[in-house]
Amino acid sequence: MHQKLKAARPAVGVAGYGVARISSFFPKLMWSEGFTIIGSQLEHATKLWPNDFQNFCDTSEVYQKQMNKLAGKLMLLMLGSLGITNKEDVKCGDEGGCGELQLNSYPACPEPDRAMGLAPHTDSTILTILHQSNISGLQVLREGCGWVTVAPLAGALVVHVGDLLHILSNGLYTNGRHRAVVNRTQHRLSLAYLYGPPSSVKSPHFKNW
Ligand SMILES: O=C(O)CCC(=O)C(=O)O
Numbered sequence: 001m002h003q004k005l006k007a008a009r010p011a012v013g014v015a016g017y018g019v020a021r022i023s024s025f026f027p028k029l030m031w032s033e034g035f036t037i038i039g040s041q042l043e044h045a046t047k048l049w050p051n052d053f054q055n056f057c058d059t060s061e062v063y064q065k066q067m068n069k070l071a072g073k074l075m076l077l078m079l080g081s082l083g084i085t086n087k088e089d090v091k092c093g094d095e096g097g098c099g100e101l102q103l104n105s106y107p108a109c110p111e112p113d114r115a116m117g118l119a120p121h122t123d124s125t126i127l128t129i130l131h132q133s134n135i136s137g138l139q140v141l142r143e144g145c146g147w148v149t150v151a152p153l154a155g156a157l158v159v160h161v162g163d164l165l166h167i168l169s170n171g172l173y174t175n176g177r178h179r180a181v182v183n184r185t186q187h188r189l190s191l192a193y194l195y196g197p198p199s200s201v202k203s204p205h206f207k208n209w
């Protein structure tokens, strides 16, 4: 814990180690902890691994660049299917969308039926691209079926439609409500790339939409 606290998320800040970022909206603690990474996260990485931080920084930057490209492509494909094909019509910022990485850790839980890893929520993003380890835990709410487990598939990523895409598309793409459950014996990890407009954009919109 002492080591983790070297990378603690500051009181006013987003990046670093701490409870799940959605925690403040829920009355009960969740059985998870998180580390939010923006860019190379150099400041925290040098504190955690003073002699060996470069590998972590390089890897997180490369991963974010790849995810940013993928998210941008997916967004354009999804908008294309709504008839928005001109990139100029997407007012989400000239420099393209921006994102951050959320590393979620769910320790094994002695009483998994009495705890929740991440409470039901929707992501406030345009899109979220999630990599889950080979241990299941992610569930999505399907109308008429209830909570359905999204079993991890080797090499596959999960894409969630976030609140912003829901709003921008007037609900044609619906934000998916999801949660993460825990289990008695296995520690689970997941890595979410949260993709949204750059903070310089006050009100993202699609022209003529
Ligand atoms: O761990 C998971 O599968 C879900 C993670 C998630 O929903 C999030 O980070 O917003």
Ligand SMILES: [Fe+2]
Binding pocket: 121, 122, 123, 128, 178
């Ligand atoms: Fe989520």
